[in-house]
Amino acid sequence: MWRIERIELENFRSYKGRHVVSLGDVNILWGRIGAGKTSLLYAVEYALYGRQLEVKERVAKLLDLINVEAHEMRVSLVLSDGGRLLEIERRLGRRGDEKIVVRINGEELRGREAERRLEELLGADEDIYERLIYISHRTLEGFIYGTSQKRSLTVDRLFGIDVIDSVVRVVSSVEKSLLAKAEELRGRLAAYEKYKEVIRRYGGFAGVKKRLEDLTKEVETLEEREAALSRDAEDLARKRAEHLAKLREHESMLLEYYKTRSELEVLESATEGGTYDLSTVEKLRDALREAVEEFEHVVGEELAEKLSKAGDVESLSIAMMDAYNALSRLQNELEAQIAEAKKLYEQYSARVRKIDEEIAEARDRLRRLEKYYARFKELQKTIQSVDSARASLAELRRQIQTLEREVSYSSALRVVALYAAETGAEKCPICGAPVRKEDLLRRVEEVEARHGTLIKEVEELKERASQLEKAVEEAEALSGEVAEYLAVKTRLEELETEREEAAKKALQAEKSLKQLEKKTERLRLLLARVDRRTISDTLAKYGRAVRIRELRKRLREIEDSLKRIGITSDVISIDVNWREVVEELEKTSRRLAEAYRERALLEEVVREVGENAEALKKKLDNALYAYGKLQEVKAKLELAKINARARLLEVARSRFNEVFTSLYRYGDIVRVDADLEQRRGFYDFHAITPSGDRYGISKLSDGQRLSIALALALALRDIARINLGFVIFDEPIPYVDVNIRRAFAEVVKALASRFQIVVATQSREFAEMIKEAVPNALLFKVDKKESSEAVVES
Amino acid sequence: MDILLEEVRRAFGNTAEGKLAESLIEAYREGGPRGVRRALLEYLKALGVDVEDRED
Numbered sequence: 123m124w125r126i127e128r129i130e131l132e133n134f135r136s137y138k139g140r141h142v143v144s145l146g147d148v149n150i151l152w153g154r155i156g157a158g159k160t161s162l163l164y165a166v167e168y169a170l171y172g173r174q175l176e177v178k179e180r181v182a183k184l185l186d187l188i189n190v191e192a193h194e195m196r197v198s199l200v201l202s203d204g205g206r207l208l209e210i211e212r213r214l215g216r217r218g219d220e221k222i223v224v225r226i227n228g229e230e231l232r233g234r235e236a237e238r239r240l241e242e243l244l245g246a247d248e249d250i251y252e253r254l255i256y257i258s259h260r261t262l263e264g265f266i267y268g269t270s271q272k273r274s275l276t277v278d279r280l281f282g283i284d285v286i287d288s289v290v291r292v293v294s295s296v297e298k299s300l301l302a303k304a305e306e307l308r309g310r311l312a313a314y315e316k317y318k319e320v321i322r323r324y325g326g327f328a329g330v331k332k333r334l335e336d337l338t339k340e341v342e343t344l345e346e347r348e349a350a351l352s353r354d355a356e357d358l359a360r361k362r363a364e365h366l367a368k369l370r371e372h373e374s375m376l377l378e379y380y381k382t383r384s385e386l387e388v389l390e391s392a393t394e395g396g397t398y399d400l401s402t403v404e405k406l407r408d409a410l411r412e413a414v415e416e417f418e419h420v421v422g423e424e425l426a427e428k429l430s431k432a433g434d435v436e437s438l439s440i441a442m443m444d445a446y447n448a449l450s451r452l453q454n455e456l457e458a459q460i461a462e463a464k465k466l467y468e469q470y471s472a473r474v475r476k477i478d479e480e481i482a483e484a485r486d487r488l489r490r491l492e493k494y495y496a497r498f499k500e501l502q503k504t505i506q507s508v509d510s511a512r513a514s515l516a517e518l519r520r521q522i523q524t525l526e527r528e529v530s531y532s533s534a535l536r537v538v539a540l541y542a543a544e545t546g547a548e549k550c551p552i553c554g555a556p557v558r559k560e561d562l563l564r565r566v567e568e569v570e571a572r573h574g575t576l577i578k579e580v581e582e583l584k585e586r587a588s589q590l591e592k593a594v595e596e597a598e599a600l601s602g603e604v605a606e607y608l609a610v611k612t613r614l615e616e617l618e619t620e621r622e623e624a625a626k627k628a629l630q631a632e633k634s635l636k637q638l639e640k641k642t643e644r645l646r647l648l649l650a651r652v653d654r655r656t657i658s659d660t661l662a663k664y665g666r667a668v669r670i671r672e673l674r675k676r677l678r679e680i681e682d683s684l685k686r687i688g689i690t691s692d693v694i695s696i697d698v699n700w701r702e703v704v705e706e707l708e709k710t711s712r713r714l715a716e717a718y719r720e721r722a723l724l725e726e727v728v729r730e731v732g733e734n735a736e737a738l739k740k741k742l743d744n745a746l747y748a749y750g751k752l753q754e755v756k757a758k759l760e761l762a763k764i765n766a767r768a769r770l771l772e773v774a775r776s777r778f779n780e781v782f783t784s785l786y787r788y789g790d791i792v793r794v795d796a797d798l799e800q801r802r803g804f805y806d807f808h809a810i811t812p813s814g815d816r817y818g819i820s821k822l823s824d825g826q827r828l829s830i831a832l833a834l835a836l837a838l839r840d841i842a843r844i845n846l847g848f849v850i851f852d853e854p855i856p857y858v859d860v861n862i863r864r865a866f867a868e869v870v871k872a873l874a875s876r877f878q879i880v881v882a883t884q885s886r887e888f889a890e891m892i893k894e895a896v897p898n899a900l901l902f903k904v905d906k907k908e909s910s911e912a913v914v915e916s
Numbered sequence: 917m918d919i920l921l922e923e924v925r926r927a928f929g930n931t932a933e934g935k936l937a938e939s940l941i942e943a944y945r946e947g948g949p950r951g952v953r954r955a956l957l958e959y960l961k962a963l964g965v966d967v968e969d970r971e972d
Contacts, residue, residue, distance in 0.1 A: 248945065282920060288952070289952050292944075292953050296957070303965065741964070741966075747963065759927070762927040765926065766920045
């Protein structure tokens with residue numbers, strides 16, 4: 123384990139210049155308060171860890187380690203472990219620049235690499251060092267003299283559990299900040315509600331801020347302007363005071379003068395310097411009159427007359443507006459007529475188009491029926507008409523029947539005659555009249571001759587009837603098409619007549635439309651030049667020009683009057699300027715007062731609200747959520763602390779009694795039982811005597827309690843397996859109690875066999891007591907004159 | 917062997933708060949209360965809470 127061979131300081135705290143202190147196995151640093159004992163001990167910790175407890179606990183800043191008269195300090199610590207030698211050198215400059223060099227058995231390391239290696243070699247971090255190696259009276263006092271609670275805190279400190287309490291304290295402090303933050307945010311939200319209407323008026327909180335910025339600038343400008351106007355007003359008031367008597371005497375005339383002038387200025391500024399071409403009105407009047415005359419058959423003659431006669435602005439205005447209104451109405455009427463004519467024209471055109479379509483269709487149909495009609499006509503030439511053809515056909519059929527009957531008769535007669543002739547009958551078989559064969563045969567010849575003629579006649583008639591029948595049938599078949607042909611033809615003629623009429627009407631409508639459009643266009647062009655606004659503008663300008671002429675005249679008259687009574691233009695000018703400046707000053711002051719009020723309100727809103735409601739709500743939610751989380755962390759940390767206490771005590775027990783008996787060798791206590799009172803988190807220590815009696819810690823002597831406390835620390839040291847073989851006691855115990863001093867000296871004696879010991883004390887008596895207990899101990903006298911110095915005394 | 921950290925891990929489990937608790941203990945060991953406060957303020961900042969760095 124590493125033991126300290128040498129401490130080398132240069133401009134470290136109270137040590138000005140370079141100082142070297144070589145240490146032995148047991149070292150006593152004795153000196154008054156502030157002599158430099160603790161500085162030597164701090165140098166060891168700074169060399170090992172680059173930090174130091176006092177700095178960590180915010181008692182001092184790291185730069186305070188540099189001697190007040192120096193710009194840089196250096197600490198070098200030489201440690202040995204058997205044959206190994208470890209040298210740590212750290213430098214710190216006023217600008218905060220730190221350097222580290224570690225030399226281990228001839229190897230030299232710097233920077234981070236040096237820190238890493240050092241950590242490995244030491245086997246103890248700064249926390250362990252401060253708990254178990256650097257032991258001050260704060261460590262032991264609470265255990266020896268304190269209540270159960272204080273004793274527990276000391277043990278917690280030795281166990282390193284007090285970290286939890288410290289962390290919880292900081293968490294609680296941050297919780298307080300969080301609650302304060304939440305409260306502040308609630309306040310801001312309440313303020314937001316309070317000023318909601320104001321904020322809404324400015325379009326949100328950003329609008330309020332923007333307005334406040336603008337307002338601040340505006341206030342600055344207004345203040346400057348107010349100051350300048352005040353100065354001007356005072357100057358002018360002084361000048362005006364010389365003529366005050368006269369000005370007051372003729373105040374009414376002056377007021378009229380100012381009123382006239384003011385009105386004139388207003389009118390002049392409105393008419394671009396007061397000049398106006400009066401002929402513009404005449405041109406307008408002529409244009410209107412021309413239009414009215416052109417349409418006088420519609421609008422009446424009296425309008426043109428009124429326009430011509432109008433002499434003043436009012437009557438001219440009325441006449442012009444009447445004329446314009448009449449023409450406007452006319453334009454509307456004409457437009458209505460145009461719409462009507464257009465509608466009519468479109469109706470007729472549509473009709474013509476429709477008739478054209480119907481005509482085309484009728485012609486198509488006629489072309490299709492033409493051949494049927496021609497055929498019918500041809501048939502008609504043969505049969506005249508269907509009815510007459512039918513009558514002829516009936517006659518023919520009747521004749522055929524008659525002839526056929528005759529043919530039948532002659533045929534029968536021939537058969538009977540032939541029969542009678544061939545049979546040689548003497549009597550007629552039919553009528554019984556006497557017959558002769560020759561007669562019969564002749565008769566047969568006659569009948570046969572007649573029969574042939576009859577047959578021929580019948581056939582001819584049948585032929586004729588057949589032809590006639592065919593013709594009638596065809597004529598009947600064609601009658602439908604013929605009737606359709608004739609109907610279509612008639613309709614076509616009607617349509618052609620109708621089209622002619624519709625086309626004529628469409629043409630008339632078109633003509634009328636064109637005439638109306640022409641008229642309307644003329645009127646439109648005219649009205650475009652002289653619309654209502656042009657008339658009113660022109661008349662307003664005209665009116666103003668006339669008024670300006672009158673005012674100028676009146677102004678000249680008043681000026682002459684004023685001049686006559688001794689109020690010159692210079693005096694008027696001073697008075698006018700004074701009045702203007704005073705008026706402007708009042709206006710500026712009023713505006714400034716308004717701006718102050720507005721600014722005060724907005725500043726209040728910005729101060730109390732801070733930002734928009736959504737952001738405030740979100741922040742409040744976040745703060746409350748975070749508060750909840752921290753509460754949770756605290757509760758669990760407490761739980762971890764309780765569990766860690768139990769486990770650490772269990773671990774410490776394994777070495778504790780062994781260490782205790784090595785420190786406390788009087789034999790009246792053979793064992794100390796360490797337990798945990800879970801409910802309150804207190805540690806209970808009971809000393810066990812050789813006879814088995816148990817004594818609570820409150821019944822033990824200070825020296826016995828000291829041994830227990832140190833045994834606990836050393837047991838933990840052993841368990842932690844750290845590589846540092848020294849123990850530093852910085853003012854370890856109070857000095858008033860002789861017994862505890864003696865007990866401590868004995869403990870040092872016992873410890874000296876295992877560890878290198880460094881004890882710092884301001885008590886000479888205590889130092890000598892240790893020296894007496896451990897005769898080979900080195901006693902250093904630490905003194906400070908201009909600089910601290912540690913010198914071996916014995 | 918760091919029994920305290922082991923118990924902290926056991927109490928919190930593998931949670932963001934557990935990591936915070938560990939970091940707070942380490943911060944204390946390295947930088948005392950100031951280190952803890954710094955670590956806490958960073959945690960709060962991550963939660964969207966801006967607390968003034970005011971030491972009691």
